[in-house]
Amino acid sequence: MNGPVIEVGGLRKSYGSFTAVDGVSFEVGQGEVFALLGTNGAGKTTTIEILEGYLRPSAGTARVFGHDPADRAALRSRTGLVLQESGLFGDLTAAETVAAWRRFTSGSRPVAEALELVGLSGQAGTRVKRMSGGERRKLDIALATLGDPELLFLDEPTTGLDAEARRKVRDLVRDLAARGMTVLLTTHYLEEAQELAARVAIMDKGEIVTQGTMAEVLGRGSGRVAFELPDGATPEGLPVGDGDALTVDGRRCVIVTADPESAAHAVLGWAHVRGLRLSGLDVRQATLEEVFLDIADRRGQEVRT
Ligand SMILES: Nc1ncnc2c1ncn2[C@@H]1O[C@H](COP(=O)(O)OP(=O)(O)OP(=O)(O)O)[C@@H](O)[C@H]1O
Numbered sequence: 001m002n003g004p005v006i007e008v009g010g011l012r013k014s015y016g017s018f019t020a021v022d023g024v025s026f027e028v029g030q031g032e033v034f035a036l037l038g039t040n041g042a043g044k045t046t047t048i049e050i051l052e053g054y055l056r057p058s059a060g061t062a063r064v065f066g067h068d069p070a071d072r073a074a075l076r077s078r079t080g081l082v083l084q085e086s087g088l089f090g091d092l093t094a095a096e097t098v099a100a101w102r103r104f105t106s107g108s109r110p111v112a113e114a115l116e117l118v119g120l121s122g123q124a125g126t127r128v129k130r131m132s133g134g135e136r137r138k139l140d141i142a143l144a145t146l147g148d149p150e151l152l153f154l155d156e157p158t159t160g161l162d163a164e165a166r167r168k169v170r171d172l173v174r175d176l177a178a179r180g181m182t183v184l185l186t187t188h189y190l191e192e193a194q195e196l197a198a199r200v201a202i203m204d205k206g207e208i209v210t211q212g213t214m215a216e217v218l219g220r221g222s223g224r225v226a227f228e229l230p231d232g233a234t235p236e237g238l239p240v241g242d243g244d245a246l247t248v249d250g251r252r253c254v255i256v257t258a259d260p261e262s263a264a265h266a267v268l269g270w271a272h273v274r275g276l277r278l279s280g281l282d283v284r285q286a287t288l289e290e291v292f293l294d295i296a297d298r299r300g301q302e303v304r305t
Pocket residue numbers: 015018020038039040041042043044045046047
């Protein structure tokens with residue numbers, strides 16, 4: 001019974017001779033937040049729209065709760081959608097908007113509860129056109145989750161919002177995930193994906209170029225060991241492993257390495273035998289943004305050569 005919520009295998013979508021999605025495969029398990037990331041035009045929205053049942057694939061399979069996504073009757077009550085463009089009516093208040101939406105959503109929660117869930121109780125009487133971008137986004141999420149769906153599609157939920165509004169929407173997504181909702185998220189804010197998602201796939205030019213748990217994907221990037229040498233010390237003989245790169249800028253040294261922990265041990269050993277105290281030691285794995293930029297860089301070079 002508890003198979004994957006989403007199963008995608010060899011998915012392809014072509015427009016004439018252009019292939020927007022080219023053999024994409026991934027699975028999303030129950031209760032998981034899965035981030036589908038990629039450069040502009042990578043094929044994320046196309047993939048999501050196939051899963052939402054709006055587009056038919058050219059080849060491959062897509063299943064949502066074991067159903068063809070086009071079977072909207074089977075899936076409507078189990079899925080919620082937050083699209084890139086929301087279709088709210090400016091003249092309605094937040095409460096009126098939710099009340100109108102409830103008529104089309106079976107098993108929907110009461111208006112006050114729906115607004116409370118997304119932190120909009122104080123804006124119940126505010127007209128949509130007077131609400132901030134972040135508040136409107138929360139209202140979109142309130143509508144998408146009215147019927148307590150098991151799966152929520154979130155296509156760039158925080159694009160265009162300021163940092164504070166993004167944080168609030170992010171907290172809301174975390175709350176929904178904690179309630180057991182499965183979430184398929186696309187975003188261009190990589191720190192957001194890193195914070196929210198347990199698993200991630202990165203797309204480029206229609207293909208998935210890397211995927212796995214967040215830890216696996218971060219582990220594929222280059223980490224860093226950074227520190228400052230004391231006055232008078234030189235970086236001579238600093239241990240730098242095969243494939244690692246050392247840059248020295250005055251007293252500041254940075255080693256870019258696939259294995260930051262081992263590199264840090266080696267550096268500390270080097271400093272110890274010389275009786276040197278290193279300051280500002282910082283050992284860390286790659287961030288998702290660094291992994292992403294690395295991939296974009298490498299893929300860009302592939303195309304140029
Ligand atoms: N109806 C269509 N006809 C032709 N090409 C299309 C059509 N719809 C999308 N495309 C192209 O398919 C590619 C993938 O688009 P898609 O919207 O899926 O990318 P995305 O990863 O969501 O990008 P973004 O991050 O910019 O939203 C783009 O190059 C786009 O121009």
